[in-house]
Amino acid sequence: MAAQRLDGRLLAAQLETSMAAAIAAGLAKAGRPPGLAVLRVGDDPASAVYVANKEKACARIGAKSFGSHLPANISQAALELELHELNKNPAVDGILVQLPVPASINDRALLQVLDPNKDADGLHPLNLGRLLRGEVGPRSCTPAGVMALLKQAKLPLEGMRAVVVGRSILVGQPMALMLQQANATVTIAHSRSLNLEGICRDAELLVVAAGKPGLIGANHVSPGAVVVDVGIHRRPEGGLCGDVRFAEVEPLARAITPVPGGVGPMTVTMLLLNTLRMWAQRHALAEPCQGL
Ligand SMILES: Nc1nc2c(c(=O)[nH]1)N[C@@H](CN(C=O)c1ccc(C(=O)N[C@@H](CCC(=O)O)C(=O)O)cc1)CN2
Numbered sequence: 411m412a413a414q415r416l417d418g419r420l421l422a423a424q425l426e427t428s429m430a431a432a433i434a435a436g437l438a439k440a441g442r443p444p445g446l447a448v449l450r451v452g453d454d455p456a457s458a459v460y461v462a463n464k465e466k467a468c469a470r471i472g473a474k475s476f477g478s479h480l481p482a483n484i485s486q487a488a489l490e491l492e493l494h495e496l497n498k499n500p501a502v503d504g505i506l507v508q509l510p511v512p513a514s515i516n517d518r519a520l521l522q523v524l525d526p527n528k529d530a531d532g533l534h535p536l537n538l539g540r541l542l543r544g545e546v547g548p549r550s551c552t553p554a555g556v557m558a559l560l561k562q563a564k565l566p567l568e569g570m571r572a573v574v575v576g577r578s579i580l581v582g583q584p585m586a587l588m589l590q591q592a593n594a595t596v597t598i599a600h601s602r603s604l605n606l607e608g609i610c611r612d613a614e615l616l617v618v619a620a621g622k623p624g625l626i627g628a629n630h631v632s633p634g635a636v637v638v639d640v641g642i643h644r645r646p647e648g649g650l651c652g653d654v655r656f657a658e659v660e661p662l663a664r665a666i667t668p669v670p671g672g673v674g675p676m677t678v679t680m681l682l683l684n685t686l687r688m689w690a691q692r693h694a695l696a697e698p699c700q701g702l
C-alpha cells in the first residue's frame with residue numbers, strides 16, 4: 411500500500427485560516443494585532459528565505475512583523491541591546507533570532523536575553539525547562555509542528571517505539587521530550603551512535619533531524635514505519651532534499667513527510683501560533699487552536 415503523505419503545506423494552510431479568524435475576533439478587545447519581531451544577523455541565504463516566509467505568513471493571517479536585518483560584524487552587546495528594546499516594545503508579542511547567527515556571536519547567551527514570555531521559538535532556558543517539566547509555555551516550533559502533523563494524521567504515539575536522529579536544542583532534544591510526553595518510548599541517536607541502521611530499523615516512528623542530506627535510506631527503515639524528515643538542504647544542482655532518501659524509503663513507510671512541503675511549513679505555522687498565544691494571553695483572549 412502507498413505511504414500516506416503527511417502534508418505540512420495543507421495543515422499549515424488550515425491552521426492559518428483558524429489563526430486569521432482568531433485574530434479578527436480578538437482585534438477589537440486587544441486594540442492591536444499580534445506582533446512578531448524577527449532578528450536576522452548576516453547574510454546566510456537560506457535564512458533570508460525562511461525569514462521572508464515568516465514575514466509573508468504574518469501578513470496572511472493579519473499579524474504584524476517587525477524585521478531587523480543586522481550586519482554580520484555586529485557586536486554581541488549591540489545585538490543584546492536590540493533584544494532589550496524589543497523586550498520593552500509593547501507592540502511586540504513574540505521575538506526570534508533567526509539561526510544560525512555568525513560564529514562571532516554567542517547564540518545561547520543571546521537567547522537568555524529574550525523575555526521568556528516573548529520567546530516565539532520556545533528556546534529560552536526557562537521555556538526549555540517548562541517543556542522538560544510538562545508545563546505550559548511556548549514550544550520549539552519544528553518539533554511542535556511534527557507533533558501537530560502526527561496528531562492530524564491520527565497516528566497513535568502511545569507506547570510506540572520512536573527514534574529521533576539528532577540531539578540539537580532546536581529540534582532533537584525537544585522532539586524527544588514531546589514524544590515521551592505523548593507516551594512514546596524514545597531513543598535519541600546521533601553522530602556518535604554505533605549501528606545507526608540497527609537503531610533506526612527498530613523504530614516504529616523515525617524522526618530524522620541530523621542535518622545530513624540523504625543520510626537515511628531503505629536499510630534504516632523497517633516496513634510500516636512512520637518517517638518524519640526534518641532536514642532541508644539545497645542541492646547544488648537546484649531544488650531541495652531532506653535527510654531521508656525519499657524515493658527509497660517511501661515504498662517501505664506507512665506514512666512519510668515530503669521535503670519540501672512537510673515539516674518546513676509547519677515550523678512557520680507553530681511560530682505564528684506561539685506568537686498568537688502570547689498575544690491572546692496578554693489581552694485575556696481565549697487560547698487559539700486549543701488542543702494542538
Ligand atoms: N530561530 C530559528 N532559526 C531556525 C529555525 C527555527 O525554528 N527557529 N529552524 C530552521 C529554519 N526554519 C525556520 O526558521 C525554517 C525551515 C524551513 C522552512 C520552510 O518553509 N521550508 C519549506 C521550503 C522553503 C524553501 O527553502 O524554499 C518546506 O520545507 O517546504 C521554514 C522555516 C533553522 N533556523
Ligand SMILES: [Mg+2]
Binds near residue numbers: 511513516517
Ligand atoms: Mg556561535
